[in-house]
Amino acid sequence: MKGGRYGRLFYYICNMQHFLPNGKKLVIRAPEVSDAQACLDCFLQLTQETDFLLYTHEEAKRFDLAAEEAFIRSYKDHPDNLFLIAEADGVVVGTLSLNQARFQKQKHMALLGIAVLHKYWNMGIGRRLLTAAIRWVEEHPHITTIHFEVLATNERAIQLYRNFNFIEHGRIPQGLQQTNGSWVDLVVMSKRIKY
């Protein structure tokens, strides 16, 4: 079966095709190592466009092609982590990652990261990436729960998570300091996908 260590579901989510409101074809799939340059270009643009991510653009610039290739390979070699790209007409416009917690006692927890290029916001790409990730967790043998922290000012992301019934558990006051010196609270959110 295609999909190797990831099994049937991984093969399925590697082949999800949609259409955007502007008529462009959208594919949600796991990247190949040969997608590294496109993924890196997307990552660098994302960190320039938004300060809702943990990475600054300066930190992102430390990644080169070899590092991005190694990054993609690490997901291909690790069946408990997931990395997906959203491709609109062949261009990588968004990414999603789920990383299993490193401790045995938290092996049911996966940390979410998600981002879409600004030009493509509000087209349902975040929703489709998250849907694919939830389906992957539904089938995963150990992971039951997705968790993350989101900037309290990130209304669009919080709306996306509310749409999927993620629960807000509280805030970490001044959990993040932007490069301009301003402080932002972090909202702790999670969702148990299966029991």
Ligand SMILES: CC(C)(COP(=O)(O)OP(=O)(O)OC[C@H]1O[C@@H](n2cnc3c(N)ncnc32)[C@H](O)[C@@H]1OP(=O)(O)O)[C@@H](O)C(=O)NCCC(=O)NCCS
């Ligand atoms: C958060 C992000 C991934 C969402 O991706 P997206 O493709 O725009 O998401 P969708 O189009 O699927 O959904 C966005 C939702 O936010 C809503 N929305 C848009 N602008 C909004 C605003 N100002 N306030 C509240 N909700 C808003 C949309 O209406 C939509 O909800 P709906 O489906 O109920 O109408 C994207 O905005 C992004 O990459 N932001 C920068 C990086 C980031 O913040 N990552 C998350 C870190 S935790």
